[in-house]
Amino acid sequence: MRNRVEALKGKLIVSCQALANEPLHSSFIMGRMAAAAREGGAAGIRANTAEDIREIQSVVDLPVIGIVKRDYPDCQVYITPTSREVEELMEVKPDIIALDATGALRPEQKSLDAFFAELKQRYPNQLWMADCSTVEEALHADALGFDFIGTTMVGYTPQSRGDKIEANDFEILREIIRRTEHKVIAEGNINTPQKAKRVIDLGAFAVVVGSVITRPQLITREFARALEQGSMPG
Numbered sequence: 001m002r003n004r005v006e007a008l009k010g011k012l013i014v015s016c017q018a019l020a021n022e023p024l025h026s027s028f029i030m031g032r033m034a035a036a037a038r039e040g041g042a043a044g045i046r047a048n049t050a051e052d053i054r055e056i057q058s059v060v061d062l063p064v065i066g067i068v069k070r071d072y073p074d075c076q077v078y079i080t081p082t083s084r085e086v087e088e089l090m091e092v093k094p095d096i097i098a099l100d101a102t103g104a105l106r107p108e109q110k111s112l113d114a115f116f117a118e119l120k121q122r123y124p125n126q127l128w129m130a131d132c133s134t135v136e137e138a139l140h141a142d143a144l145g146f147d148f149i150g151t152t153m154v155g156y157t158p159q160s161r162g163d164k165i166e167a168n169d170f171e172i173l174r175e176i177i178r179r180t181e182h183k184v185i186a187e188g189n190i191n192t193p194q195k196a197k198r199v200i201d202l203g204a205f206a207v208v209v210g211s212v213i214t215r216p217q218l219i220t221r222e223f224a225r226a227l228e229q230g231s232m233p234g
Helices: 002-006 027-040 050-059 083-090 112-122 135-144 167-179 193-201 216-228
Strands: 012-016 044-048 064-067 096-100 127-131 148-150 183-187 206-209
Touching (some): 064 083, 127 135, 167 193, 193 206
Parallel strands (some): 012 044, 012 206
């Protein structure tokens, strides 16, 4: 498994996800999306739910970062928040399991530290990715022993609201790379090939790109909005 993951170095990981309220929500479609990503040169896939991952694994032989998104009452954490989601993922054994590492309490008021310690004890050979939103969270996840540190949540938490991973030439990413020991995976609003190349040049182990490749409704919206703005004055 670790050899498979090493093949991701310097490469593109495509996030193939569609939630229940989205037009492409279907394990079959996500499998086809992963096949298209592989054909285009992707070296890995990030996917949500055991069902989607199982289908993707039947179509492509690429390393998979697995998550389960699930909402719980009075809880901000929704990316692999409890052992229930981890157990579901272990049924399909993704190469890496990612989970929220923002520091927000999980259901039943469980801390990240306690949750991750339990996971490491139960699944000592599994590789783990920390989805972080700030430099401080990344440093904490690094100290806890996550195998990969991700910038996935930058701009999506109260403590990082308004931040963008690519602002000021990826300043947040550069600081995380400089100050952590484990491999850093760049993810979040990397929406051009030039940005993807830039984060690798800065030292990211790999880069995850999602919506700009796999969510056609969002891509279409950008074109439609541009046209709605009217013609530029001559």
